[in-house]
Amino acid sequence: MVLAGVVLAAVILQSKTPSQSGTNLEDMLPIWKVENDCVLSKKGDVTLAFKLTLPEIFTLSREEYDALHHIWLKAIKVLPTGTIMHKQDWFVKAKYQADFEGEANFLKRSELYFHERPYLAHECYLMLTLKAQDRKPQSSATSTLLRKGILPQRVNDEKYLRKLLDSVGQFRSILSDSSFITLEQLKEEELIGTKEKRGFIEKYIGLADQNESIQQKDIVFKPDMTIGKSHVEMYSMSDVEDMPTTCSPTQHFDKYSTDKTKFAVGFATPVGHLLPVNHIYNQYMVVEDTSKTLKKMEAKQRRLQSLATYSRENAISMEATQDFLNEAISESRTPIKAHFNLICWTDSKDELNDIRNQTASALAKMDIVPHLETSGAPQLWWAGIPGNAAEIPENECFETFAEQAACFLNMETTYRSSKSPFGIRLGDRLSGLPLHVDISDEPMKGIITNRNKLVAGSSGSGKSMFMNHLLHSYVLQNAHCVVIDVGHSYTGLCELLGGYYFTYSEDNPIKFNPFFLAEGEILDTEKKESIKTLLVALWKQNDETFRRSEYVAISNALQSYYKFLQVYKEIFACFDTFYEFLQREFVKELKEDNVKDRDFDMNNFLYVLRPFYKGGEFDYLLNAKENLDMLNQRFVVIELDNIKDHPILFPIVTLITMSLFISKMRKLKGVRKVIVIEEAWKAIAQGGMAEFMKYLYKTVRKHFGEAITVTQEIDDIIGNPVVRDAIINNADCKIILDMKKFQNKFDGIQQALGMTDKGRDLVLSINRANDPNYRYREVYIELGNQLMTVYRYEPSPLEYYAYSTEQTEKVKVQEYAKKYGSILKGLVALTSELKEN
Incomplete structure (x- = not known):
């Protein structure tokens, strides 16, 4: 030895x-x-x-x-x-x-x-x-x-x-x-x-x-x-x-x-x-x-009883021994x-x-x-x-x-990291010790049945910071993420990842190109159906009827257009060239096939779609020449803040986004797909897309995907029965940040979320005793109503400035990015200066 x-x-x-x-x-x-x-x-x-x-x-x-x-x-x-x-x-x-x-990517740098x-x-x-x-x-x-x-x-x-x-x-x-x-x-x-x-x-x-x-x-x-x-x-x-x-x-x-x-x-x-x-x-x-112990105690009790009259201490000890024996026998104690x-x-x-x-x-x-x-x-x-x-x-x-x-007996131990290779970095609640936590794959082994998530937290609770970190971790682990946002929470992350950021402003309006085929992409049924659905949405109002002959005509038009592009390879695929093809080429096909106006009114179709053609009011929308390879781009953000109330742009952009994610969901085999719907879910539900969300939440799990809904007001979800059933009932992972403002009405939230009393106690304990020496927020994660844990999310200074939604800090980051040539170099310089000061 x-x-x-x-x-x-x-x-x-x-x-x-x-x-x-x-x-x-x-x-x-x-x-x-x-x-x-x-x-x-x-x-x-x-x-x-x-x-x-x-x-x-x-x-x-x-x-x-x-x-x-x-x-x-x-x-x-x-x-x-x-x-x-x-x-x-x-x-x-x-x-x-x-x-x-190893490779020092952004999160690896942050871990230092x-x-x-x-x-x-x-x-x-x-x-x-x-x-x-x-x-x-x-x-x-x-x-x-x-x-x-x-x-x-x-x-x-x-x-x-x-x-x-x-x-x-x-x-x-x-x-x-x-x-x-x-x-x-x-x-x-x-x-x-x-x-x-x-x-x-x-x-x-x-x-x-x-x-x-x-x-x-x-x-x-x-x-x-x-x-x-x-x-x-x-x-x-x-x-x-x-x-x-x-x-x-x-x-x-x-x-x-x-x-x-x-x-x-x-x-x-x-x-x-x-x-x-x-x-x-x-x-x-x-x-x-x-038996020997009880006999010994009996003897002790008798001895103390005989001495009880000589000392009050003996009397008290005798009573205590008597109580011990009584409890041992009556309660079958050991x-x-x-x-x-x-x-x-x-x-x-x-x-x-x-x-x-x-x-x-x-x-x-x-x-x-x-x-x-x-x-x-x-x-x-x-x-x-x-x-x-x-x-x-x-x-x-x-x-x-x-x-x-x-x-x-001590009954607890410290927090443990997941054994799974996939996960995100969170922190031990006591010390902030970094942990590797898998809230998607490992729990699928008997704890949850889908990877969908509901993220809720009041304003200022650190919700955006946490979501930026989660998505950043996912993308660096080869996931594809599509984010529908309202509030510009992901500008810094999108720039860091070299992703596509779609937003609307008067100087730079939002642009897509659903007609473009990336290298290696083919015109399959999925692509054709998504374009047909878009064209029908542009042409018909919700209350207008849509005949079978019109559907066939649009399908034939698309088929002919892409055959035309194979011959004339110099022509760029976009709505403008499709519109011109309809005017010059497809009308001839209709005449040859003797298609009547009552079966397909070409003039009406071209007239209604005219605003989206060059020179029209929305000619920018479907004719983008950049950010085209949507299928292979791993991080895409669609910012709806400026168009969420627009009667034309909003439903079209929403439809394009949903088509994009469904395309990724079905075509990217063996690749994790994530769709994040921030506060935009309210507008989407009002725009008649609630049924799509219901379909999405039930279907995405079959395609190695996750649907994540983020909200500040749980009451809004609870008050919408369609969305409530779609989101809450089909999200086995619930992520909740600071809910102090809802403390007095948490019973309703607890009932709606199906949360146990244990979960309630954990949620209401969040951020109640934070260490003042560190800047962090706590986050409650519940998996399958079985595993419930509160973690820290503590961003490093590098992460904090990359993800910050504070306007002054975002401006400062942009200034440093411009000065040093890239956002990463700018962030490194900014945090280094702050550390020195």
Whole structure:
């Protein structure tokens, strides 16, 4: 077993204990060997160790905490008498390391902003120790740490291992089947390490990261406890008088609570993630023979009863013991012995006062009287060595029930990144640590049935900033995005991506060319149908009838026009040349086919379409000569702000946009397609396109696509039954930003969105306790009404100015872009100057 020369340089204990100096820890180590991935102690104890994956912090409801508490209870109750469950949670300060290698695209540059962002890393370990049969109870005075020599006892591997493995199998199944927790057994190499890497045992002994270089560390207990350069403080929770009078699996977290909601966190969370110092939280539960424990308590109760008349303290203790026995029998409780302690450390002695204050404050939030351990610290530290839990001193444990003790278990871990290669960058709610989060593909494996999204948030909530980041991430991962916008929120992003931006102004009116065929594109049925639909919309009003003969005539006209273009390749495909073809060529075909005006009125058709031909009022609309390859352009923005009320332009532009996306949806096989309908959905619905939206939301999932609706006013969606049914019922992902302004009427929104009370509490907790040192907004993401999480979205300065919708900031970005030759160079120069200032 590799211990890499860890040395116990000085052990100075209590005055009555013989001192030991310069002792080699490898000689004293209570671990005999690791065999078959089991840790065997020199006293005959057998231990199996696991690494646990817990639910993410701030993602559980009160009911889920209760369920998790019940699962722990069920698991503890299957453990045989003599078993010690030792749960060890590590919380270590760390700094995020950005990836400086690979292609430095815009988002990769932005990620460098988070380099060395501090956060608290968490790892959770669970050890199940079966004590040797003849082992005597340990006390602080009989700890093996105080003995000069430890002789190995004979270990009956088969007998002890089978007993432990059978119970561990049941224990493991109960936890794993819950879907809250996963267990992974630590292998021999992970326990004892290698010459290059520390194992778990060495990690604890040296308070070192497993990847830290292996070196000798001195361990000193008096006058102050130090391990290497680390100054260590220990707080024990072992005296019943210091413990809370009541406990439960949860407690209120006031920072995220409102007048109407009580945000729940685990009871032990204050000494977990909310304690921002290096610390280990040790949780011990010793399973004893219930009948023997109750007999002992009965004897104690009778003894106290006989002494009750001599002391009020005896009378009170007698009543407490009586209550314990009554509860044990009437409620079928499981009596156990329990001990909890915190080991906190820092490399700077000057920080010890801060650690004491923060730790005392954390314990006070659990209604625990802080007790700084001094005399018993060496023995408690010794018992914390993985595989040595049987050395926990009996006088440091207290009698309780498993139901109460399980409340003190840490039940949460830090946020985790998705394993999927596709996703967006979001941040951990506590620290802003960058995470890779997939809200589209990974959840399709049993959580959601479509990738559609509803994004809602009041003005100023960071909605546009978040959507810019989401679409930017999608495009850089080869998705095609079509955005229908009202408000010019995507100008900077479109310029960065080299996309097509269609908008209307008097100087530069909006232009399309639905007749153009890009290189490699053919006149298929999809293309013909979209042009025919457009021509019919230009010709006929909604209330006018449309005859079959007219449809055939237009279809023949298109077929002939594209054959004509194949002969005369110098002619540019656009509405103007199509109109001229109708005047000069197609009229001849009609005469040859003897088509009557009652079947197709060519003169009426040309007259109605005349405004879109050169010299007409709208001659710009369908004759564009730039931004033509719409099918292969990955980012297209159609800005409707200036035409949303125009009776001619708006319906035509809307129709062209829908045809564009349907073309992408059906022709781009294996490519992600995304359509984003911002506040423009209101105008689209009013323009008779609600049925199209209904069709789109139900169909897009079959073509590897996503439909995303963005709105400021959820009431508008709720009030429109067609759009409500199309959007809400067919959007399995709901993204909600700050909703404080709707707090007093959130019940209606909750009902309309089908949101649970857990979701409501999370939404109303958004931005209630933001860190003033960072500029970010929080965002709630719900997937399939099952996974609900609040993340940070914190744009880097580079992203912030690229996506900003503030007019003054947009003007400044344009000035720098013009000065430095491109928007990217301008943004880099602008943010560099701001950083220097």
